[in-house]
Amino acid sequence: MILEIVIILLIIGLVFNLLGSIGILRFPDVYTRLHAGSKCATFGSIFTSLAVVVYGSAMWYTQDSMVYADMVIHTVIAVICLLITNPTGAHAIARAAHRSGIMPIRAVVDRLKEEK
């Protein structure tokens, strides 16, 4: 039962990571690639981490070993750090790209360029 749940979570995570990688190749410019690359990958990573958490909790419950509790807690903290640092990095890349003059391709509207 637990193993099935873990496998399903891993498959969902892998599908989103794969789609993120395909998106990096398919999209036209840096901004749209950031959408695919940084965020689909984050969502995929959350699901793979969730698989670790589910597996660790089940083992913690059945075997009553604190090693698995350690694993669960550290994975949760890793996910929280991922959730804080990933958007910061994506924002920094996008801001630097716009400041160095790379304009979004096929954009229907660019308010930032009009203001500056």
Add this chain to the structure above:
Amino acid sequence: MPLLNFIVTVIACLIFYLILTAGSGTDILIWSWQQFAVGILFSLVVGMVGRNVLVGKDLRMVNPRRWVVLIVYLGPFFLEMAKANIDVAIRIITGNINPGIVKIPTNLKTDLGITMLSNSITLTPGTLTVDVDEKTRELYVHWLDVKVKEPETSESVSGSLEKWIRRATE
């Protein structure tokens, strides 16, 4: 006030250290006394060095009610994120995009609120915060599928997230 900052920083550091080392022994609940001693020692050092870094202008985020709201906020946020992820996944496969940078006004007063909203917007696929106007509190958001060129509120970009963040930080 510096003393209060010091105490808050020490307690926050100690709690984080104890979470990281949970399960190290059985002396005090689930920690060994060595871990406790080292944790207290380093928390005091960090508190002395960084008491004005972790705590900003005021101590409003120490209030546990705000933390409860923040944890509840994860629910609508993950729902929003899952919906947007599926939407972007379809766009990756079909290649059907309509990008643009729009300006959205916000009503958040604190710096932490603005940071959280722009981080949440960036973490939701399909929207990416490019720049922020610090004086007028407006965000410039790169949107993968521009539905409204002149959004009146952040509702059309981020749903109800701004309401939740205002509840947590103001």
